[in-house]
Amino acid sequence: MKKLLSVLAIAYALVLAPTLAWAEAVPGKPAPAFEVKDAAGKTQKLSDYKGKWLVLEWFNKDCPYVKKHYEKSTNMQDLQKKYTAQGITWLTVISSVKGKQGHMTPAAATKYFKDKKSATAAILLDETGAMGKAYDAKVTPHMYIINPEGNVVYAGAIDSNDSSSADVIPKSKNYVAEALEASLAGKSVATTSTKPYGCSVKY
Amino acid sequence: MGPVENIFMKIFVFVLVQFLFLSMGFSQESIKDQHIRIRVLAPQIFSSEDETVMGLYFQPDPEWHVYWQNPGDSGAAPKFDFSSQTADIGPILWPFPARLPIAHLTNIGYEGSVVYLFSVKPKSTSDVEIKMNLEWLVCKIDCVPGFAKINFKQPVHSAASRWKAADLDLVKKFLARVPESADSAPLKISMAYLDQGHLKLKVKSASDLKTLQIFPLNGDFIHAATPEIDANGDEFIFKTTSVTAPAKLSFVAAYNNTAWQFNDIPLSLTGAVSAESLLSLIFFAILGGLILNLMPCVFPVISIKTFSLLKTKGKDRVKDCLLYSLGVMTTFVLLGGLFLFLRSFGAAVGWGFQLQSPAVILGLVLLFWLMALNFLGAFEMGTSIMNFSGQLKGGSSSFGTGVLSVFVAAPCTGPFMGAALGAAITLPALSALIIFLGLGFGLALPFILFAFFPRLLTVLPKPGPWMEVLKQFFAFPLFATVLWLLWVLGQQAHTHGWYLASIAIFVVSLAIWLSKYLSSQKNIILALVTLIVVGGLAYSLNLLGSPTSSQITSNWQAYDEAKLKEARQNGQAVFVDFTAAWCITCQVNKQAVLDTVEAQNYFKENNILLMRADWTRYDPKITAALSKLGRSSVPVYTYYPRDGSEPKLLPQLLTLNILKGETQ
Structure with a gap:
């Protein structure tokens, strides 16, 4: 009977298993490792964050959808502040290749996030795009939540409305906040995967 | 026309133009x-x-x-x-x-x-x-x-x-x-189903699918990239995302500048199969069942059965054959039903699940042991044991042999069975049961033929004293089977496994010898005591944890999905051997091909990472990995090419040449 029950628990995973693509950062699976220099010159590794809740946010300062959450509103900064205060680590990743839209020098990146009063822990300058590709980050903002065991628990859009207008934010369902609330309360995440929206990452 | 009229004309035209301009103003x-x-x-x-x-x-x-x-x-x-x-x-x-x-x-x-x-x-x-x-x-x-x-x-x-x-x-x-309504379309989408992380869309179309463009309305679940077309040219294969699959999907298909919209195509998460492919699956099931007759685990039982047929005559033979077939098919359907029942609870089971429990193996050990003793004439025991061995004339014996054949057949997933069993885990219950029935029919087919063409039996030699000798000889394949099952138990439950099983053998043998000298009343007590002892042994066997798999050697790593993914990312080819100690086909391939020096050198030269997924004991991760590959039984040999393309399934009976040919 015990066996049957444990088998039952696996069943859900099994039912979902066939729906999983060979994508790289998939909810329920270990997050791909990364090793990227941040704007402060420090090397950031996934393994540094073992035991912590981690949010990864793909960023491009010139993307209208990023501006929606950073400039036309302070939605992203508010999220960063709120959950950083609760002990999660927030990392912002710029995968724009040199010469393409959204690429930033360490100094420019540091200044931007300071000006925008961002509470992100570090700005990862993924100039080769290796980290972005490992995560299969498609757009900015593409959001990932990684649990203390190093598994992805959420991947996808920041919220439910793909408009570039900030007016819709109050009416949108914020998937990242929802997933973090559930995670921090020790519950499982209801929506683990959504279609991300935004500008293509400029690899 | 005078100048005045001319002016009027001009004014008229002016006003007209103004009027037109104004009236068009908004539409502009x-x-x-x-x-x-x-x-x-x-x-x-x-x-x-x-x-x-x-x-x-x-x-x-x-x-x-x-x-x-x-x-x-x-x-x-x-x-x-x-x-x-x-x-x-x-x-x-x-x-x-x-x-x-x-x-x-x-x-x-x-x-x-x-x-x-x-x-x-x-x-x-x-x-x-x-x-x-x-x-x-x-x-x-x-x-x-x-x-x-x-x-x-x-x-x-x-x-x-x-x-x-x-x-x-x-x-x-x-x-x-x-897009126009799908009714007027020159193509039909007959089915949408999931297969190995891909969405497959079966399309009937007079024109080549390459000339069709097809777009999913739902971009959450389906990748936007152009779908591939399968080898038969009748299916679009879409990559899917990690978003949970919806129940229904809509598509727009375009051909020659005209488009049609296909709304709400139900997505069979369970990968329902169209009538044609069900037919071919049934064919493979029957073929697989037929080949099973020659597999080492079934062969002794089948030969005993054939052998017992020689003793019977005419109508009894026909009856025996049919009853045997009935036994085989009933058992397959019952086991299939149990399998489906467990599956309906979401249990991650695969074929051979009955052999993943040490207690069942113990049961088989005792059964084969007793049959062997019986063949050697160590005891004659009324009905029960010999019924199973198919010795008696009574109908129940033939039926019992049928049941037995299926039980011992489980470890030997033969060629062609893999696809059929794999499909059975994903099919709707009825179709799945038909597949199981097909397997049973295949296994029973030689005897069904004997029943309907009794002349075939005249090919067999006449009964005589040689039969007694042959019977004794057949005890030895059975002993060999016992040895093998003890080894399986060792794999499942450490050295304690075969030790406890040996105690059970000892107790049962002793009880049978004692029973010759006891009254029937006391025999009942003896039977009860034996049952309790054996039951206790079986129970403790099940409690024993499984040891680290002995299938993992220096050349083979234990299957680990993360490692597999990492190796693939690094551009390394990977070969995965899904195996189990109780799977004879697996052991044969292992000894004859995979673990030979030649194969190992070949793997090394080509820098192929070797992984072994040992399914001897129940393992949800391996069961999940198998189901992802569309399989529910072992052996499964999977080759992941270094270019990161889709994994390739190798045949279930390997040779070195096949191995080399398929892994290039």
Whole structure:
């Protein structure tokens, strides 16, 4: 009977298993490792964050959808502040290749996030795009939540409305906040995967 | 014409032009924004009688584009928010799009200009007024969003609507690209199902699928990239995302500038199979069952059965054969039913599940042991044991042999069975049971043939004293089977496993010897005691943890999905051996091919990472991995090419040449 029950628990995973693509950062699976220099010159590794809740946010300062959450509103900064205060680590990743839209020098990146009063822990300058590709980050903002065991628990859009207008934010369902609330309360995440929206990452 | 008339004429023309200009004024409503111009295409006068299709004409700059309702990997569909007091407005009609590759992503939108259409039906003859709130995204590689509000107003009369010809032409041109109902389509989507992380769409079409364009309306679940077409040319294969699969899917298919919309195609998560492929699966099931007769685990039982047939004659033989077949098929269906029952609880079981429990193995050990003793003449025991061995004339014995054949057959997944069993785990219950019945039919087929063509039996030699000798000889394959099962127990439950099983053998043997000298009453007590002892042993066997798999050697790593993924990312080829100690086919392949020096050298030379997934004891991860590959039994040999392409399944009976041929 015990066996049957444990088998039952696996069943859900099994039912979902066939729906999983060979994508790289998939909810329920270990997050791909990364090793990227941040704007402060420090090397950031996934393994540094073992035991912590981690949010990864793909960023491009010139993307209208990023501006929606950073400039036309302070939605992203508010999220960063709120959950950083609760002990999660927030990392912002710029995968724009040199010469393409959204690429930033360490100094420019540091200044931007300071000006925008961002509470992100570090700005990862993924100039080769290796980290972005490992995560299969498609757009900015593409959001990932990684649990203390190093598994992805959420991947996808920041919220439910793909408009570039900030007016819709109050009416949108914020998937990242929802997933973090559930995670921090020790519950499982209801929506683990959504279609991300935004500008293509400029690899 | 005099000068006065001339002036009047001029004034008239002037007024007329003014009038026309004014009346057209609203329909010329247009917006110029960054990289795009947008213009309303509407009749100069609406008809109060008819629904009129009008549109919004989006003209991006060269190389810039706007999107379809499913924009693909990035980008966004335009948003239309219409409100009107004076007219009913229909939903947006989206002309069929094109795939636009952007770096490694795929967007779905329009190359060049497009008209987004919608129908308008005036409620009365008062002016049509529509408040339009537009939001769009126009992209080349970078994207620029735009917003606009248009207050649209145009008169209505009771006659037919009146258009500016150029505008009407534009509307008509794009209306022709709006998908029609699927009923009129020259193609049919007969099924959508999931297979190994891909969505497969079975399509019946007179024309080559390559000439068709197909777009999913749901971009959440299905990748935007152009789908592949399967080898038979009748299926589109889409990559899927990690978003949970919806129950229904809609598609737009376009061919020769015409498109059709297929709404709400149910997605069979369980991968239902069409009638034709069910037929071929049944064929493989029967073939697999037939081949099972020759497998080492079944052969002793079958030979005993054949052998016992020699003793019977005429009608009894036919009856025996049929009863045996009935036993085989009933057991297959019952086991299949149990399998489906467990599956309906979501249990991750696979074929051979009955052998993943040490207690069942212990049962088989004792059974084979007793049969062997019986063959050697160590004891004659009324009915029960020999019934099973098929010795007696009674009908129940033949039926029992049938049951036994199926039980011992489980470890020997033969060729052709893998596909059929794999399908059975995903099929609806009824089809799955038919597959199991097919396997049973195949296993029983030689005896069914004996029943209907009794002449076949005359090929067999006449009964005589040689039969006794042969019977004794057959005890030895059975002893060998016992040895092998003890080894399996050792794999499942450490050295304690075979030790406890040996105690059980000892106790049962002793009890049988004792029973010769006891009264029938005392025999009942003896039987009870034996049962309790054996039951206790079986129970403790099940409690024993499984040891680290002895199948893992220095050359083979234990199966680990993360490691597999990592190796693939590093461009290394990987070979995975899904195996189990109780699977004879697996052991044969291992000894004859996989673990030979030649094969190991070959793997080393080609830098192929070797992984072994040991399924001897129940392991949910391996069961899940198998089901991802569409299989529910072992052996499964999977080769992951170094270029990162789809894994390849190798045949279930390996040779070195096959191995080398398939892993290049």
